[in-house]
Amino acid sequence: MQDINATLEDLKKLGKKADKEDRERSELFAVMIKSPAWGAYMELLNVKIQGYGSELLSPAGSVDGAMAQEYIKGAMYGMMMARDLPAGIIQAMKDLGPGEESK
Numbered sequence: 001m002q003d004i005n006a007t008l009e010d011l012k013k014l015g016k017k018a019d020k021e022d023r024e025r026s027e028l029f030a031v032m033i034k035s036p037a038w039g040a041y042m043e044l045l046n047v048k049i050q051g052y053g054s055e056l057l058s059p060a061g062s063v064d065g066a067m068a069q070e071y072i073k074g075a076m077y078g079m080m081m082a083r084d085l086p087a088g089i090i091q092a093m094k095d096l097g098p099g100e101e102s103k
Contacts, residue, residue, distance in 0.1 A: 022093060029089055030090050033086055
């Protein structure tokens with residue numbers, strides 16, 4: 001029984017540590033997305049994403065063309081994730097409410 005209790009305590013500690021790190025990261029991202037540099041980054045990402053989207057709408061035409069489109073899809077997905085991840089983390093922390101450390 002002690003092994004289970006010790007494991008549960010270890011898991012609680014890890015969970016609290018992860019929660020603290022996520023909240024700190026969320027606070028940093030909140031500051032970052034308010035900066036003019038973030039706006040410029042978003043503008044650049046959106047232009048690149050739209051350009052890739054236009055390329056995907058054209059027919060592949062060949063196996064090589066199909067492979068190129070798969071590359072484009074991957075690049076687009078990575079850019080969209082880079083664009084959306086900070087806002088998603090901020091919103092997730094808001095949805096969770098105050099953490100243990102603020103109770």
